[in-house]
Amino acid sequence: MSERLEVSKTYKLYVGGKFPRSESGRVYAVTDSKGRTLANAPRGSRKDARDAVVAARKAFPGWSGATAYNRGQILYRIAEMLEGRREQFATEVAAAEGVNRTKALAAVDAAVDRWVWYAGWTDKLAQVAGGANPVAGPFANWSTPEPTGVVAVIASQRSSLLGLTSAVAPVIATGNTAVVLAAGASALPALSFAEVLAVSDLPGGVINILTGHPAEIAPTLASHQDVNAIDLTGVAPDAGVASARDLEIAAADNLKRVLRPEAKEPDWSADPGTGRMLAFTEVRTVWHPTGY
Amino acid sequence: MLATRSIKTDAKVAAIDLAIRMIDLTTLEGADTPGKVRALCAKALHPDPGAPDAPRPAAICVYGDLVAEAKAALGDFGVHVAAVATAFPSGRASLDVKLADVAYAVAAGADEIDMVIDRGAFLAGRYRAVFDEIVAVKAACARSAAAGGGSAHLKVILETGELSTYDNVRRASWLAMLAGADFIKTSTGKVSVNATLPVTLVMLQAVRDFREATGRQVGVKPAGGIRTTKDAMKYLVLVNETVGTDWLDPDWFRLGASSLLNDLLMQRQKLATGRYSGPDYVTVD
């Protein structure tokens, strides 16, 4: 009896809730930590980045206008769907990051828990980061944190699922939409993660996932005039400071909010705090007279 | 035939500008107001306030009752006013009413009349009635001597989405051309299927054959659903491949659209700056 031939997966981008191939028709071989080819991933192009931004912009009014409760429900649903694929992701993370199964499983579990954590934040941040302002006059005056818009995320190239989750969950928790570039070790787990998103009631376009070469895609996202903010986290460890600086300069063209990369890979298991949510919110203050 | 062609850099700049010049910038809503029409006219005159070299669209396309408003707002900058008429979009009214509709728009100063054919008559096989009606409308397009004489250009909307088959589209195209159409136009934009590339191809083949047979050149206007630069480029390539450069001119090819203009302007900005633009950097009017 011959051994059964495995059915391998064709990895595709995730844009606007659909799984397109790269507009460029190109793929690249993704290798593991020992240089062995794991699979081909689509090599996203500048036009794919543009399409993803269009999809993210289109999704923004609906997602930012959804109730915080509704967003929390959907983030929790993502956690549920991820939990159900725990074994699959443990295998993928282990292969991508070159870590053992125990470590990979811990990362997957932490990622699930992180989605749960942010699911609980959606209807609390406005109370923690906003408030009523006691102005000296007959006015009601209050401030609320509002989503900044379309956020480009250059995700960690090392922490494939936990790093990705830790970067993108806070972005969408507050009502932003995201275009994520997952390169390096993150590419394949990120594209598989898109399959989780696709069955999680998350409206198409809220998270878009591109894979490919950062040198090609990141500058397009950094200079795109319809991107409101950029998280450069994944630029730091591999590309060096010069590149992050170039991207920050490009981002200045429309005054994007820039989350700079840290000097070394962040400790993704640490308590994330509210910083990543607040980095991509705008405080809006409303004045209204009181009287009759 | 409908294959894509690659248009890059300099050619792309020229193609985008040509597409802009071919647009009939359209607002055809029950909710149209003088203010809305004035805003659209300003958009036609200054498509991109940050780029004074951006070309202007060919025409503004409005309902007949707003022609005077549009004429006043547009001044003498060469942007035409096109009016939809003949009980647009359904075409369901008596001939008298349709002709009055046309005469009103012409008297108000419309440079172009976009009429709809009687699809009911066409689908019932009463081709003669359709033909006669176009002939009558053509006559109604004549301007009085006091208004400078001549005649408003007549675009005949076939409403190809309702004609359903390519055979019908081809037959209706010939019928309209024989009746005196200056332009044949796909759609009102008010039904579920509007301009498509295959239908436009059929119409382009018809105007090509018609010119060969009669020596008279007729223009083509796809309308409805053309929203992106990519869409527009496909149409221009189709024109180039089917009928050649004679039709690559706003006098002979138009695009009925509204949101297309801003997409073309964003592409134009991209070519100028190297950065992808966004909706905050083009004007909504």
Next chain:
Amino acid sequence: MGNPFEYAPAPESRAIVDIAPAYGLFIDGKFADAADGGRLKTVNPATEEVLAEIAIGGEADVDRAVKAARKAFKSWSALPGAERAKYLFRIARLIQEHGRELAVLESIDNGKPIRESRDVDIPLVAAHFFHYAGWADKLGHAGFGPDPKPIGVAGQVIPWNFPLLMLAWKVAPALAGGNTVVLKPAETTPLTALRFAEICVEAGLPDGVLNIVTGAGETGRALIAHPDVDKVAFTGSTAVGKEIARTIAGTRKRVTLELGGKAANIVYDDAAIDSAVDGIVEGIFFNGGQVCCAGSRLLVQESVADELLASLTRRIKTLRVGDPLDKNTDVGAINSAAQLSRIRELVTAGEAEGAERWSLAGELPGKGFWFPPTVFTGVTQAHRIARDEIFGPVLTVQTFRTPAEAVEKANNTAYGLSAGVWTEKGAKALWTAQRLRAGVVWTNTFNKFDPSSPFGGFKESGFGREGGRHGLEAYLDV
């Protein structure tokens, strides 16, 4: 018989201010000339009279100021918050005591009506110091962790439209948080900042905690680029804001930018028209429209546009343009010749693009920089005057049909600083406010400010907030 209501001129006395012929830089608690002796002149924009000569700080001066601030940082940041608080309270009180003098000085140097400098600018300056004084010993309760640390040396560059108020917005939270400051005032309006330095000396503020380096663009550039500046705060144009963002790219410098705006002021058909008219006037003619959050784009529902415009014109005709020191004056001088020519250029563009101009008739003073209150009708989003920030007393009027269209047009701009909404229907006001991509939304009011109310923009209007707890965050290492 003449009109018994020909108001008599009521000029505020200038005698209360004592302007020196020349000022040095205020570094490490002392005034000193610039290293290379460079000077510029500051003039009264209402008369073109030269008020004083001001030192132009060069790179060496900036470096000296940053070093002084760095040195002072050690002890200032180590001071118990309650002690820092008391310095700020002292400063607030001294500003109140010198309130009239500062108001007159501000009006002379800036050209704004004394009614505004006396009733708005200076009281808000004092209020700001009071507000942040109270924060200095409560930082652990501000929601940024139990013991938030200061950032270090703040390099601050401020504009000419609210000279002392912008200083207060920057200096008060910085000092409260335990930072030290090098501040560059605008080249055309340095006098109140220099007077403020003297007030700090009077308050006994330790040397080097606050340094004022006057000068123009080059001085500001040197300050922002200085490697030992930890925190950059800027209020001014979007173009300069972008330049700053590029300059500090790749560094660890923290930054807040408060930049330009093109605020929509939306008037619905159910607005109280007379209130709205007053709000429109307040929105665009306050400080002669030289306000980043000015309500420069009036969006009026088409069905009430004619009625509203008639009322608006009637109201504008009662405005009095002229001597900033006259208590009757509503609209003062334009701050500089350069700003006046910018306004003129855009107004000319508006006319060329076919918008219809109406300007308040009446003679303007022969000397100085003046522009009459002006309204452009027949404007659309496609007009340059509806896109570019004019920064002058020029209102553009557009119409809309539905709430959704109002919001779409209001948000169709690269800016996002402020917006106004006028309707008697609360639900509609809040529905609109929720959808406006702007940092401050005034409903049924306009151009109100308070130290407890965060201020700052979306999109190209910059980032970070000034005022209240949110404004504190910009000066803490969180």
